Amino acid sequence: MNIKQYLDSTYLKTAEQAGLDDSENRKTAQQFIQEAIDEQFKLIMIRPEMVTLAKEMIVKAKSKVNVGTVIDFPEGNSPLEEKLKEANQAILDGADDLDFVCNYEAFKEGEIALVKEEIVECTRLGLEHHKIVKWIIEVAALDHQQIVQLSALIKNVVMSNFKEDFYSNVFVKSSTGFYKTENNLPNGATVPTIIMMLENACPLPIKAAGGVRTYEEAVEMIKLGVKRIGTSSAKAIANGEVSNSGY
8 A cells, every 4th residue: 555645745834834934934834844745645734824825836846746725714704705815816826726714613503505605606616626625624623413514514515516527636634633622632644534524525536634643444434435545644644653743
């Protein structure tokens, strides 16, 4: 198994979150990008302001690594117009994958029409530009019933509005990795949540993000059926080491 082709190596911290100045944080991002190139991971997941940097480095290296970025991260509660504006800029900057944070709080409050509209419009924008689209549902903010319902909602919206040829390009993704849980509970992918997502989002693919820290855990997720794994410890996982990273 070439596990590296399942790994979306991820660095999404702001300078403030990393405890660095802007220059140092940019250097850290560069290190992650270079590592993704050297290790031939599937993708480097980077903040929107770093997409141009990543694309330049990858092109210069003549690498096949894709560039992904997050949209409306990490809360997902911006108006649709803001989501589309940010996604448009990411497309112009050269992003290959667009990971949108679904407005899960609106979903929890019963604003289903709003959530459906953003799924349709943002997915359409991505697919029209030949991008991979992922919808982050933030499993730690949802109970089991809500995970089932939101996974199924995304599936039904996609199947109702787009041709079957596009289904494999629209993922449901577990987590941002930035959600604050109480009592140190998991804030990312767990086996039970991934199983719920797989069962209710099918035929859309699943990305397990957050909480996968070892090679064995990654293999377990792949055997369950996930197509991508988001992690800030891609090299450690690929090398069979144990990571103490939170994402």
